[in-house]
Amino acid sequence: MRYQLLQIADSTSLLQKGVSYLDVQDTFQLPVWGNYSWMGNFPVESVSWWAQVPVADRQLEQTFNKLARKWEKETAHLSFIEQMVLHPAYQEIIGLGKKAIPLILKQLKKEPNFWFWALRSLTGKDPVTKDMRGDVMAMRKAWLNWGKDNGYF
Amino acid sequence: MDISNPQKFFEDFPRLNKFPYPFNITSPFDVKYNCIAWVVDVNNRWWDPYHVWPQGCPRETTISAFVQAFAALRYEPCNDGRRERGYEKVALYAKENKPMHAAKQLINGRWTSKLGQDIDIEHKVKDLEGQCYGKVAMYFRRPMQKL
Numbered sequence: 001m002r003y004q005l006l007q008i009a010d011s012t013s014l015l016q017k018g019v020s021y022l023d024v025q026d027t028f029q030l031p032v033w034g035n036y037s038w039m040g041n042f043p044v045e046s047v048s049w050w051a052q053v054p055v056a057d058r059q060l061e062q063t064f065n066k067l068a069r070k071w072e073k074e075t076a077h078l079s080f081i082e083q084m085v086l087h088p089a090y091q092e093i094i095g096l097g098k099k100a101i102p103l104i105l106k107q108l109k110k111e112p113n114f115w116f117w118a119l120r121s122l123t124g125k126d127p128v129t130k131d132m133r134g135d136v137m138a139m140r141k142a143w144l145n146w147g148k149d150n151g152y153f
Numbered sequence: 154m155d156i157s158n159p160q161k162f163f164e165d166f167p168r169l170n171k172f173p174y175p176f177n178i179t180s181p182f183d184v185k186y187n188c189i190a191w192v193v194d195v196n197n198r199w200w201d202p203y204h205v206w207p208q209g210c211p212r213e214t215t216i217s218a219f220v221q222a223f224a225a226l227r228y229e230p231c232n233d234g235r236r237e238r239g240y241e242k243v244a245l246y247a248k249e250n251k252p253m254h255a256a257k258q259l260i261n262g263r264w265t266s267k268l269g270q271d272i273d274i275e276h277k278v279k280d281l282e283g284q285c286y287g288k289v290a291m292y293f294r295r296p297m298q299k300l
Contacts (some may be wrong), residue, residue: 027279064264076161076268077161081270113184133205134198134204134205135197135199137185
């Protein structure tokens with residue numbers, strides 16, 4: 001299992017050292033109770049300060065990012081959702097399967113876009129209610145809440 | 154206001170790539186609305202057959218579905234995009250018989266378009282024709298609403 005470091009309370013965080021992932025067998029040092037002279041070794045699973053979200057491997061992430069950039073660039077002027085989701089890069093993203101769900105949610109959190117169709121297709125769920133249709137910000141919020149409720153954030 | 158990706162912009166709309174530019178940017182990139190929303194004066198919803206759409210109209214991206222949707226908004230087909238006193242007009246662009254875009258006529262006879270998620274521009278109706286939106290397939294008109 002691999003964990004993504006989202007947040008560490010201490011200012012000497014691993015994030016600041018450029019570490020963004022830990023594997024389950026990793027341990028790391030942190031000051032105990034804020035006392036910098038007493039450092040302790042912690043197994044990664046003992047810490048609840050970050051969300052322990054399993055993340056897709058880096059290669060998948062790179063593939064996703066490349067396809068997402070291509071899709072965003074090439075569909076920016078398209079007027080209707082049907083044309084946007086039929087774009088080959090979008091279809092390839094759906095083809096990545098369920099492993100792409102955390103990456104899509106992460107991208108949606110970063111900026112609003114029409115990831116809803118892919119999420120619905122990959123999860124089999126649709127948290128968007130009828131009154132939210134067409135309201136991109138409300139649709140985004142509904143999916144981000146769904147992601148939170150289902151352990152993706 | 155700037156064009157975020159000029160290379161892609163002029164690739165999609167080559168007729169706009171002359172100097173001086175034959176268009177004005179009237180609002181920035183905004184994912185919250187599209188061209189049909191813009192035609193009906195909405196700037197916080199995405200209007201298309203899969204989102205907001207007039208009740209009872211077919212939810213499909215076909216010219217006949219769009220004709221019915223415009224009819225529900227009191228637009229009727231008309232012959233051309235010439236300015237007609239007392240009417241507001243819409244141009245529907247299509248490629249391979251598929252609706253691709255709609256633009257709305259302004260009082261000065263020029264046209265205004267929301268380009269997908271990108272910017273709004275004021276332009277000549279034929280200047281958006283090309284690989285991205287195809288050609289103007291139909292014009293519609295409705296009596297101008299009194300304020």
